[in-house]
Amino acid sequence: DVKVTQSSRYLVKRTGEKVFLECVQDMDHENMFWYRQDPGLGLRLIYFSYDVKMKEKGDIPEGYSVSREKKERFSLILESASTNQTSMYLCASRGWASGTGETQYFGPGTRLLVL
């Protein structure tokens, strides 16, 4: 059974704090992604990684950084949290399987509130 886990379901942080969101997958997938989801705006890609130590900017990378030191773990860092980063954060991993091609799975999400 495929599994993507995220370190927290809910987080409350203060403006200016450094925030770490962790994501772990157990499927040996090469690709991992971080999205944020806001009402009316859909899913927006922040960063993605297609290999260990590799990272690529998505559509909205400003104010975020990422780290992928191990294949199974992809971290999202908010260097200095701001109120406009209050959102639902979703991690995903994607890999290839015979019969279905490349398939992407999401974690349960982290709802972040920045005060």
Place this chain on the structure above:
Amino acid sequence: TQLLEQSPQFLSIQEGENLTVYCNSSSVFSSLQWYRQEPGEGPVLLVTVVTGGEVKKLKRLTFQFGDARKDSSLHITAAQPGDTGLYLCAGGVRRNTPLVFGKGTRLSVIA
């Protein structure tokens, strides 16, 4: 820029009715995935289709990938309140590139 247009954006129906959600693009995709997301949760993968013209069934849900691999549809028969949620389609382009997501269809099934 590749886009996936989902329609309708919102749908409210009575229990027992049938419905179809559409996902359209002018671009060709290598695969098409459908997800359902409940409030406060991550999207859950329902199906992946990879072959033009492919039809897959998941209980009361029928998924179809267009012959030209530019569009897809999700048909629900005899909708139930448990089908309520946000339905997302996503198209695969090539390896090591992000999926292209539609904006979603928010379905509400009233008992």
